[in-house]
Amino acid sequence: METPVIVAIDGPSGTGKSSTSKAVAAKLGLSYLDTGAQYRAMTWWMLSNGIDVDNAAEVATAADKPTIVSGTDPSAPTITVDGTDAAGPIRTQEVTAAVSAVSAVPEVRARLVELQRSAAAAAPNGIVVEGRDIGTTVLPDATVKIFLTASAQARAARRNGELNGKEAADLAATQAALVKRDAADSGRKTSPLAKADDAIEVDTTDLTLDQVIECIVTLIEEKRAAR
Numbered sequence: 001m002e003t004p005v006i007v008a009i010d011g012p013s014g015t016g017k018s019s020t021s022k023a024v025a026a027k028l029g030l031s032y033l034d035t036g037a038q039y040r041a042m043t044w045w046m047l048s049n050g051i052d053v054d055n056a057a058e059v060a061t062a063a064d065k066p067t068i069v070s071g072t073d074p075s076a077p078t079i080t081v082d083g084t085d086a087a088g089p090i091r092t093q094e095v096t097a098a099v100s101a102v103s104a105v106p107e108v109r110a111r112l113v114e115l116q117r118s119a120a121a122a123a124p125n126g127i128v129v130e131g132r133d134i135g136t137t138v139l140p141d142a143t144v145k146i147f148l149t150a151s152a153q154a155r156a157a158r159r160n161g162e163l164n165g166k167e168a169a170d171l172a173a174t175q176a177a178l179v180k181r182d183a184a185d186s187g188r189k190t191s192p193l194a195k196a197d198d199a200i201e202v203d204t205t206d207l208t209l210d211q212v213i214e215c216i217v218t219l220i221e222e223k224r225a226a227r
């Protein structure tokens with residue numbers, strides 16, 4: 001049997017990590033894990049349980065309380081918190097605004113990194129794991145490490161495109177929010193958003209999603225062939 005392939009995909013917000021990772025995993029028959037969804041799930045639980053997310057000590061004490069379970073099928077990824085489907089609630093603005101503070105707390109990271117490593121170890125054919133510190137901290141021995149980037153303008157336009165005219169989104173405000181979250185994620189002490197030294201950087205600004213997927217599938221296949 002072939003050795004499972006472990007793919008780490010990191011990068012700032014809105015660079016295409018989720019869309020790309022799901023498609024690459026589906027194409028190659030691998031599992032898929034969205035670690036951002038786990039930090040969001042932890043944040044949602046904190047907000048729902050009256051924890052002051054700006055009080056790191058309070059967050060640290062509560063970090064081992066919620067039971068967070070991620071389903072790793074790339075065609076139907078799931079996330080539950082204490083048995084409740086959290087896929088919708090973790091995408092609210094309230095959670096997005098609070099998640100960087102919660103994810104900066106070392107006790108939160110320790111708890112979730114353990115879950116992430118267990119998911120990778122349990123994936124029968126291998127896994128694509130996306131986040132901010134997968135290549136640097138969670139899976140430093142990953143077979144392939146990718147660091148996705150894109151200009152802040154392109155990322156904001158992509159995010160606004162998701163709204164399909166449902167809301168009159170202000171492009172400048174979207175961009176400012178993305179840049180603010182990236183700064184918080186890059187500036188924290190524990191496992192900041194960073195490119196691993198051995199990661200391949202792919203600038204997606206002028207690439208279509210299909211081109212990015214193809215590029216990463218090719219990189220993985222080349223690595224596999226060379227093993």
Ligand SMILES: Nc1ncnc2c1ncn2[C@@H]1O[C@H](COP(=O)(O)OP(=O)(O)OP(=O)(O)O)[C@@H](O)[C@H]1O
Binds near residue numbers: 014036204208
């Ligand atoms: N290369 C691309 N060209 C155009 N649109 C793209 C490209 N890649 C992704 N998108 C779109 O950009 C949006 C953001 O992508 P996605 O959610 O995959 O990014 P992300 O890096 O996972 O974001 P976050 O870190 O905030 O969760 C989605 O609407 C997606 O369809």
Ligand SMILES: Nc1ccn([C@@H]2O[C@H](COP(=O)(O)O)[C@@H](O)[C@H]2O)c(=O)n1
Binds near residue numbers: 103131132
């Ligand atoms: N490995 C990771 C993944 C995510 N985070 C934090 O979660 C936030 C939400 O991530 P999305 O991918 O869903 O946008 C992100 O802004 C980080 O604060 C993390 O710390 N480490």
